[in-house]
Amino acid sequence: xxxxILEDFTSQDYKxxxxxxxxxxxxxxxxxxxIIAFISKKKNExxxxxxxxxxxxxxxxxxxxxxxxxxxxxxxxxxxxxxYSAPKQKxxxxxxDEIDPEILKTYEKLGIPLNEQKALAGxxxxxxxxxxxxxxxxxKELEAVGVxxxxxSEAIQNHPELVRKYLGSVVPHSDNFFTALNSAVFTDxxxxxxxxxxxxxxxxxTYFRINAAKTGQxxxxxxxxxxxxxxxxxxxxxxxxxxxxQLHAAVxxxxxxxxxHIKYSTIQNWYPGDKDGKGGIYNFVTKRGLCAGDNAKIxxxxxxxxxxxxxxxxxxxxxxxxxxGEFYSVAITNNKQQADTGTKMIHIGKNTKSTIVSKGISAxxxxxxxxxxxxxxxxxxxxxxxxxxxxxxxxxxxxxxxFPYIEVKNPTATVEHEASTSKxxxxxxxxxxxxxxxxxxxxxxxxxxxxKEVLNELPMEFAVEARRLLEISLEGSVG
Amino acid sequence: xxxxxxxxxxxxxxxxxVEKALAxxxxxxxxxxxxxxxxxxxxxxxxxxxxxxxxxxxxxxxYTNPEEIAAASLALPPAIPAQLxxxxxxxxCVPQLECSRxxxxxxxxxxxxxxxxSQAGLTVSRLQSGGEQPFGALKAHETEPFAALASAxxxxxxxxxxxxxxxxxxxxxxxxxxxxxxxxxxITPRLFIEAGECSQVTVVESSVSIGxxxxxxxxxxxxxxxxxATVDLYKFQEESPGAFHVSNTDVEQSRDSTVxxxxxxxxxxxVRNNVNVRLAGSNCNAVLNGLSVLSSSQHVDNATMIxxxxxxxxxxxxxxxxYADKSRGVFSGTITVEQIAQKTNAFQSNQxxxxxxxxxxxxxxxxxIWADDVKCTHGATVGQLxxxxxxxLRSRGIDRETARNFLVHAFASEVLTSVQLEPLKQYxxxxxxxxxxxxxxxx
Numbered sequence: 001x002x003x004x005i006l007e008d009f010t011s012q013d014y015k016x017x018x019x020x021x022x023x024x025x026x027x028x029x030x031x032x033x034x035i036i037a038f039i040s041k042k043k044n045e046x047x048x049x050x051x052x053x054x055x056x057x058x059x060x061x062x063x064x065x066x067x068x069x070x071x072x073x074x075x076x077x078x079x080x081x082x083x084y085s086a087p088k089q090k091x092x093x094x095x096x097d098e099i100d101p102e103i104l105k106t107y108e109k110l111g112i113p114l115n116e117q118k119a120l121a122g123x124x125x126x127x128x129x130x131x132x133x134x135x136x137x138x139x140k141e142l143e144a145v146g147v148x149x150x151x152x153s154e155a156i157q158n159h160p161e162l163v164r165k166y167l168g169s170v171v172p173h174s175d176n177f178f179t180a181l182n183s184a185v186f187t188d189x190x191x192x193x194x195x196x197x198x199x200x201x202x203x204x205x206t207y208f209r210i211n212a213a214k215t216g217q218x219x220x221x222x223x224x225x226x227x228x229x230x231x232x233x234x235x236x237x238x239x240x241x242x243x244x245x246q247l248h249a250a251v252x253x254x255x256x257x258x259x260x261h262i263k264y265s266t267i268q269n270w271y272p273g274d275k276d277g278k279g280g281i282y283n284f285v286t287k288r289g290l291c292a293g294d295n296a297k298i299x300x301x302x303x304x305x306x307x308x309x310x311x312x313x314x315x316x317x318x319x320x321x322x323x324x325g326e327f328y329s330v331a332i333t334n335n336k337q338q339a340d341t342g343t344k345m346i347h348i349g350k351n352t353k354s355t356i357v358s359k360g361i362s363a364x365x366x367x368x369x370x371x372x373x374x375x376x377x378x379x380x381x382x383x384x385x386x387x388x389x390x391x392x393x394x395x396x397x398x399x400x401x402x403f404p405y406i407e408v409k410n411p412t413a414t415v416e417h418e419a420s421t422s423k424x425x426x427x428x429x430x431x432x433x434x435x436x437x438x439x440x441x442x443x444x445x446x447x448x449x450x451x452k453e454v455l456n457e458l459p460m461e462f463a464v465e466a467r468r469l470l471e472i473s474l475e476g477s478v479g
Numbered sequence: 480x481x482x483x484x485x486x487x488x489x490x491x492x493x494x495x496x497v498e499k500a501l502a503x504x505x506x507x508x509x510x511x512x513x514x515x516x517x518x519x520x521x522x523x524x525x526x527x528x529x530x531x532x533x534x535x536x537x538x539x540x541x542y543t544n545p546e547e548i549a550a551a552s553l554a555l556p557p558a559i560p561a562q563l564x565x566x567x568x569x570x571x572c573v574p575q576l577e578c579s580r581x582x583x584x585x586x587x588x589x590x591x592x593x594x595x596x597s598q599a600g601l602t603v604s605r606l607q608s609g610g611e612q613p614f615g616a617l618k619a620h621e622t623e624p625f626a627a628l629a630s631a632x633x634x635x636x637x638x639x640x641x642x643x644x645x646x647x648x649x650x651x652x653x654x655x656x657x658x659x660x661x662x663x664x665x666i667t668p669r670l671f672i673e674a675g676e677c678s679q680v681t682v683v684e685s686s687v688s689i690g691x692x693x694x695x696x697x698x699x700x701x702x703x704x705x706x707x708a709t710v711d712l713y714k715f716q717e718e719s720p721g722a723f724h725v726s727n728t729d730v731e732q733s734r735d736s737t738v739x740x741x742x743x744x745x746x747x748x749x750v751r752n753n754v755n756v757r758l759a760g761s762n763c764n765a766v767l768n769g770l771s772v773l774s775s776s777q778h779v780d781n782a783t784m785i786x787x788x789x790x791x792x793x794x795x796x797x798x799x800x801x802y803a804d805k806s807r808g809v810f811s812g813t814i815t816v817e818q819i820a821q822k823t824n825a826f827q828s829n830q831x832x833x834x835x836x837x838x839x840x841x842x843x844x845x846x847x848i849w850a851d852d853v854k855c856t857h858g859a860t861v862g863q864l865x866x867x868x869x870x871x872l873r874s875r876g877i878d879r880e881t882a883r884n885f886l887v888h889a890f891a892s893e894v895l896t897s898v899q900l901e902p903l904k905q906y907x908x909x910x911x912x913x914x915x916x917x918x919x920x921x922x
Contacts, residue, residue: 068538376861391846391848393848393850393851393853394851395851396818396821396849396850396851396852397818398849398851399847399848399849400846400848401845401846401847401848402844402845402846402857403843403845404843404844404845404859405841405842405843406840406841406842406843406859406861407839407840407841408831408833408839408840408841408861409839410833410836411833411834411835411836411838411862411863412836412863413861413862414860414861414862415859415860415861415862416858416859416860417842417844417857417858417859417860418856418857418858419844419846419856419857419858420854420855420856421846421848421853421854421855421856422853422854423851423852423853
């Protein structure tokens with residue numbers, strides 16, 4: 001089999017790597033109480049929020065950066081990062097017309113339907129540029145059914161009671177090193193509240209963009225689905241190409257009350273660095289969902305193609321009886337990317353059920369690891385888990401690793417874990433070639449087939465993008 | 480590892496007994512051991528000084544806390560061993576198994592109870608008898624804290640050496656027995672199997688107790704299989720319910736060799752089995768099977784590593800556990816496939832049966848793979864007895880306990896069928912039945 005095709009297939013350039021030259025309002029680099037006060041003041045936050053941040057910062061100072069993940073990177077200097085960078089504007093935008101046309105152009109380049117004209121796409125978007133939310137579309141339509149969908153800073157101003165109640169309830173600020181950092185300096189993010197019994201009429205979506213140099217992006221997303229409600233949320237990310245590494249340490253919290261259903265889909269396409277592993281985003285993210293009530297369901301779907309280092313474990317705490325957690329993931333690493341990703345399913349309630357399907361594809365000189373925990377607590381009577389982790393290796397300079405942890409404290413619980421590692425068979429390629437399918441198409445077909453179970457879980461709008469992304473990420477990877 | 484180990488080590492005064500035991504050991508070693516063995520003990524002692532007792536803050540010891548061992552206040556066994564009769568040792572022999580026999584009582588070799596093999600090409604020598612000996616060649620004592628401790632406390636050992644093209648006709652049974660004299664003591668059984676080119680040998684190693692309630696057993700077994708050799712190693716452990724047992728088994732295989740290792744854990748309070756298999760040649764075949772049957776508050780941790788270093792080898796690993804009462808099972812299995820180890824087939828499975836609401840299990844089946852043309856799978860399941868199967872048997876007039884025993888035996892049989900020695904298989908099944916009828920009966 002020709003390695004050239006593999007090479008071509010894996011070597012396409014990052015097409016979102018442009019930089020938009022707009023004036024930005026920045027904090028000086030560094031991290032101390034003053035910077036946190038500066039951020040809080042900039043955002044006109046109430047006193048309790050500032051105190052919350054300072055508490056998290058005090059906690060962070062006591063913590064050590066963890067190094068148990070199967071990744072390798074030079075030490076991060078937390079004092080050289082710009083913790084606040086916002087596009088300069090006189091006042092908050094009331095409508096799309098008032099937004100800097102440069103920013104709109106950026107989003108257009110990214111193919112995000114920010115314009116109301118593109119309303120047919122039927123997606124409500126909250127766009128976060130560097131550290132602040134730029135615009136949220138379809139607000140009125142959502143308000144009509146009572147859904148609150150806005151930026152986190154707006155939510156702190158307008159819905160402080162909800163924010164105070166749920167912020168940090170799933171991921172406490174002291175959870176780990178990066179959550180503490182995020183809690184101290186987070187600048188914006190998305191907030192969504194779906195009231196009782198409401199089925200959100202639109203797919204909600206957030207697009208994150210890191211633009212300015214030497215900035216870190218620390219966004220915070222909080223989604224609360226009240227009893228019997230239903231919401232589907234999508235998230236996408238890009239960043240310009242830069243030589244230095246940029247840190248992205250986000251926190252996402254989901255709360256599903258009784259009978260509620262949250263579906264969270266991510267397409268993560270941060271800049272992965274160049275072929276030699278120079279530059280790229282460090283994506284150190286904490287995502288966790290709590291099925292607080294009975295029969296709640298949280299479903300994570302992720303397609304991870306970007307970032308030079310990914311370090312992320314979207315988790316579900318299945319507290320309510322009969323609640324369901326799902327995790328579907330495709331992680332693709334190429335060149336010198338490193339990914340250590342997976343999930344945690346904590347079963348607390350009776351008859352809780354979780355499904356994990358993880359597909360890892362490594363190409364080039366990359367390392368791709370699945371790390372997951374399935375924990376059946378003593379109270380998890382009749383709980384069930386099924387996990388499947390498949391890895392595919394393209395070329396012989398990459399690595400695929402699996403680190404599942406299974407802890408069972410209740411004998412009525414059933415846990416099944418399966419993992420396999422394989423490569424694209426020469427016989428498979430031969431079969432396709434014989435039938436007139438080029439090697440490149442054959443690889444693409446086999447990869448899609450390998451990931452199908454996960455891609456099928458994505459909402460329509462994302463599925464198309466994900467498929468395209470898969471092809472781009474792996475161009476030239478046939479071994 | 481040593482750097483992290485130091486960070487997580489327990490500081491004094493816990494484990495202060497080790498210092499005293501080491502001093503006594505040094506004195507005895509200078510009188511009884513050949514110079515090479517003394518050197519090994521000396522090196523291991525300095526490694527131990529750096530590692531000390533591991534704590535759960537270390538990833539390798541996340542689920543097993545040896546704090547109790549550190550706090551136990553143990554000493555070396557008396558210099559003069561207890562005298563046992565032939566009848567007393569008889570109950571630890573495998574019925575109908577024709578074998579030669581080596582018996583160690585409280586760590587001391589008993590010539591009276593042993594029946595040494597006599598076959599041309601097979602040499603069984605003791606560490607104390609001197610000569611050139613390979614002990615420590617597989618270097619477990621350089622990284623593993625308990626292997627370092629065991630090597631530092633070294634007292635005696637057996638080296639089974641088989642020459643080229645020799646098939647050893649009768650299996651060798653090595654019995655390590657702890658009597659009353661070993662109460663609150665630490666014993667360090669040691670075995671080295673050197674299988675020459677295209678040779679074949681079967682060794683059964685039993686760790687058992689009679690009279691001793693609480694003691695620490697630190698066996699180290701090293702197996703070096705040369706090109707084309709076949710080694711069958713059965714490790715059988717049925718010690719007193721208060722015993723601590725931390726074993727290290729290291730296997731190094733050259734090309735075309737086959738090593739089948741079986742680990743049976745029935746007894747002990749806190750048991751940890753470290754197994755390290757290095758497939759350092761192409762076309763190797765490794766089988767690593769285990770069965771743990773636990774009750775009361777027993778804790779067994781099987782930590783296995785299979786390292787594929789060269790191409791075209793195959794490894795099959797199968798660990799099963801049956802857990803009753805408040806027992807706790809841990810399994811950590813790592814398979815590493817190096818970049819040049821193409822065409823590797825590695826299979827690993829871990830299955831657990833929880834018989835009681837208070838039993839628990841932690842399992843970590845891990846794969847680290849750097850080669851692309853490989854077939855590697857692992858699977859882990861945890862569950863209780865199948866209710867439908869139970870109902871099927873009950874509806875045919877079989878009482879609950881018998882039905883349960885049927886199903887448990889069926890569960891265990893997958894590991895037992897790979898035991899090549901029929902009498903040993905029967906024996907282990909008998910131990911399983913006795914345990915089901917006795918301690919596990921009430922569940």
